[in-house]
Amino acid sequence: MRLKSTVKNIVLLLGFVLCLSQQGLFAQNKKPMNLMNYDYEDYHFGFILAYNQMSYSFKYVENYQLIPHDASEYPNSSDSFYNAGASYFTRSIESPAKPGFTVGVVGNLRIGQFFDLRLIPSLSFGTRTIIYQLYRESTAVPSTLVSKEKSILSTFIEFPLQIKYRSKRLNNVAAYVICGTNFKFDLASQKKSQIDVTNAAGEQITVIDNIRVKKFDVAAEIGAGFDFYNSYFKFGIELKLSFGLLNVLDKQNLIYDSSIQTLKNRTFQVSFTFE
Numbered sequence: 001m002r003l004k005s006t007v008k009n010i011v012l013l014l015g016f017v018l019c020l021s022q023q024g025l026f027a028q029n030k031k032p033m034n035l036m037n038y039d040y041e042d043y044h045f046g047f048i049l050a051y052n053q054m055s056y057s058f059k060y061v062e063n064y065q066l067i068p069h070d071a072s073e074y075p076n077s078s079d080s081f082y083n084a085g086a087s088y089f090t091r092s093i094e095s096p097a098k099p100g101f102t103v104g105v106v107g108n109l110r111i112g113q114f115f116d117l118r119l120i121p122s123l124s125f126g127t128r129t130i131i132y133q134l135y136r137e138s139t140a141v142p143s144t145l146v147s148k149e150k151s152i153l154s155t156f157i158e159f160p161l162q163i164k165y166r167s168k169r170l171n172n173v174a175a176y177v178i179c180g181t182n183f184k185f186d187l188a189s190q191k192k193s194q195i196d197v198t199n200a201a202g203e204q205i206t207v208i209d210n211i212r213v214k215k216f217d218v219a220a221e222i223g224a225g226f227d228f229y230n231s232y233f234k235f236g237i238e239l240k241l242s243f244g245l246l247n248v249l250d251k252q253n254l255i256y257d258s259s260i261q262t263l264k265n266r267t268f269q270v271s272f273t274f275e
Contacts, residue, residue, distance in 0.1 A: 034172050034229040039110070046106040046234075046275030053097035053268045054126040054154065057244075064259035065091055068137075073255045075207040081146055086138035090259040091145065093132055097268065100126025104158070106275055116164040118178070124156040128265075130211060132256065150210050150256060155188040160221060172229040182219040182242055184265070211257050212250040217265055219244045225271070236273035242266070 038044075061067070069088040076082060104122025111117050132148045162180030225238030244265030251257050 033169070034231050035234065038229065038234060039166070039169070041110065043107070043109045044275055045108070046273055048102065048104045048106055048120060048122065048271050048273045050102035050104075050122075050124075050269050050271040052100045052102050052124060052126055052270075054100055054124075054128050055097040055266050056095040056128055056130065057264045057266050058093060058095070058260055059262040060093070061259050061261050065089065067259065069255045069258060073253065073258060075209045075254055081134070081136060081144075083136065083138050083141050085140050086136045088255055089135040089137065090255060091133040091135050093130060093259060095128060095130050098127045098129050100124060100154075102158075102269065102271070106273055108164075108275065114166050114168070116166065118160075118162040118164050118180075120158075120160045120162070122156075122158040122160065124154070124158055124184075124267075126154050126156075128152045128154060130256070134255065152211065152213060153188045154186050157185045157187065159183045162221065166227070169229070174227045174229075176225055176227060178221070178223045178225075178238070178240070180221050182221050184217045184219060186213070186215045186217070208252050208254065211254075211260075211263075212252055213248045213263065214246075214250050217244050217246050217248050219265060219267070223269075234273075234275045236271070236275070238269075238271040238273065240267075240269045240271060242269065 067089070069090070071082065071084050071086055071088070074082055074088055077084075102122050102124040104120045107119045107121075109117045128151070130150045130152075132150070133145060134148055135143070135145045137143045160180055160182040162178045164176055164178045166176040167174050219242045221240055221242045223238055223240030225236055228235045228237075242265070246264070247262040248265060249257060249260055249263035257263075
């Protein structure tokens with residue numbers, strides 16, 4: 001359902017951008033063309049500001065909802081949900097998209113009449129969230145179902161390398177599509193994954209109480225947008241989808257990761273470029 005909602009929002013936003021561009025085209029019929037030689041320059045630079053939504057996609061362990069987990073797999077023994085004699089089950093796992101933002105520098109190299117090669121070193125800030133429905137089954141305490149939300153803060157250093165295909169200009173507007181690869185390194189993936197608890201012997205120990213993910217990832221990216229040529233610079237609006245290619249799960253054999261076979265990054269981004 002969330003994937004359908006995301007696709008629907010993308011289609012609506014693309015339609016909105018298309019309507020704006022068409023209005024701009026009709027309004028420009030009698031206006032002179034700006035930056036007439038811009039697309040014939042060998043290279044140019046700019047910067048990017050973007051809104052992003054980060055989430056995860058899962059491949060689950062087969063029949064994971066029926067697999068019992070020992071209390072030792074539930075790390076937070078100080079939690080009221082913890083019971084040493086209980087069995088735990090994971091009923092559902094989902095990752096709603098959460099907002100973040102991106103800033104970066106655009107480097108554009110002309111490689112053909114309508115083709116450009118683009119490198120966009122960026123910093124992306126955001127949070128990935130996973131919501132678990134956990135069931136506790138025990139003869140000593142009442143069985144119960146609870147919801148646990150785990151957040152993974154992320155600060156990505158990104159190096160998107162893209163091929164951009166641009167349409168012919170119509171007055172001061174051109175449409176384009178992009179595809180490429182993004183090399184990503186997460187500086188903050190392990191933050192806040194550990195907590196201090198008191199064990200059965202009364203000792204304070206540090207345990208991992210969150211899912212852990214690897215720092216490095218490679219993503220495939222596709223997108224589309226419009227360039228608007230102004231008097232002094234080119235302004236762009238772009239929609240982009242990014243799909244992680246690597247399994248970033250750093251398995252700790254805890255209840256939070258034992259039901260997941262593979263975990264991949266997923267990002268939707270709306271970008272504004274100034275070149």
